[in-house]
Amino acid sequence: MKYAQQMTSPKEALDRVLELAVLVHHDMQSSLGTLGLTPSRAHALWELHRRGPGPQRALADALGVTPRHVTGLVDALVEHELAVREPHPQDRRAVLVRLTDKGRATAEDFERGQAEFADLLFGQMSADRFDCLVLGLDEVLARLRPAVATQEVPGA
Amino acid sequence: MKYAQQMTSPKEALDRVLELAVLVHHDMQSSLGTLGLTPSRAHALWELHRRGPGPQRALADALGVTPRHVTGLVDALVEHELAVREPHPQDRRAVLVRLTDKGRATAEDFERGQAEFADLLFGQMSADRFDCLVLGLDEVLARLRPAVATQEVPGA
DNA sequence: TATTGTTATACTCTATAACTATA
DNA sequence: TATAGTTATAGAGTATAACAATA
Secondary structure, eight states: OTTOTTSOOHHHHHHHHHHHHHHHHHHHHHHHHHTTOOHHHHHHHHHHHHHOSEEHHHHHHHHTOOHHHHHHHHHHHHHTTSEEEEEOSSOTTOEEEEEOHHHHHHHHHHHHHHHHHHHHHHTTSOHHHHHHHHHHHHHHHHHHHHHHHHHOOTTO | OTTOTTSOOHHHHHHHHHHHHHHHHHHHHHHHHHTTOOHHHHHHHHHHHHHOSEEHHHHHHHHTSOHHHHHHHHHHHHHTTSEEEEEOSSOTTOEEEEEOHHHHHHHHHHHHHHHHHHHHHHTTSOHHHHHHHHHHHHHHHHHHHHHHHHHOOTTO
C-alpha cells in the first residue's frame, strides 16, 4: 500500500523523467543550433575539448561510434573550421585532430550555455528541495547505470 | 553562499539530469529494439494506440513531423504488420491508419515494459525520498516547459 | 598480421518542394 | 483553391564490410 490514494505512482514519476529528458534534449538541440552544431558534432567537439588533440581512433572510442563515423564528424568540424587534421608525428597511419581557436571558443560558449541552463533549472530552488532532488537523482542513477550497462545497445 | 563548500552545484545537478536522460534513452532504445521498433516508429505506434485509427495527417500533427515522414513511418509499421491502411469512408483523398492485433499487442508490451522500468527506478526507494524527488522534478519541469516552448525548434 | 583511416553501401530520421487525386 | 498523401531530393546520424597504407 505504498502508493495508495493520491500518491504519485512509479509510472507517473517515470513520465516526469521522460518529459524532462525530452525537454532537455530540445533545449540542447536549440542551443547547439545557435552554435551551428548538431548534437553528435557537439559531442565530438566536447570530447576534443576535454581530451585535447588525438587520433581519430581515440575519438571514436571516446564517443562510442565507429571509425567510419568519426571520419564524417571530423570532416564536418573541419569544414566549419572548428578543427584541423594534422599528421601524427609518430604514426604515419594516423591523423591528429586538433581544435582551432574557433573550435575552442565554441566549446567554451557551450560550457557557458550549460551553466546558464543549470541556473535556470536550479538557481531559484530552495536548498532543501535541491539537496533532496540530487539525492533522488543519485539513487535513480545508481539503479540505472548497471541496468543499462548490461544491455549494451551498440547503435545508441 | 548557497552552494558553498561540499554542496552540489547547479552544474553538477545538471550533469546528473543529462546522464539520466542519456541512460533512459539507451534503455528505451534497447527495449524498443527487442520489440523490433525504432524510437520514431514506437512513437507513431503509441499515438495510434492512444488515439485510435485516424488519417495520416492527424498522426503527423500529433507527432509533430511532416506528412512526408508519416508516409515512411506508416510504410514501416505496415511492413512489420503492426498497422494497416484503409480507405477513409468519407474522404477519398485520405487513408485511415489502424493498428493490427499485433500492433496493439506490441503497444501493450511496450506499456508493460515501461511499468517494469518504473519499478526498477523507483520501486525500492523510500516514500520520503520518492515524494521529494517528484516535487523536485515538478519544479524543474515547471521552469523548463515555458523556456523550451519559446524556443520552438522545428526539427526536433 | 594488426591497426588507422577511408571508400562503398545501406538504413533511419528529418526536412522542403513538386505533384496527384480529391474536396 | 485548399487539403491528403506521395514521389523526389537532400542532409545528418548510424552501421558493416572491403581496402589502402603503415606499423
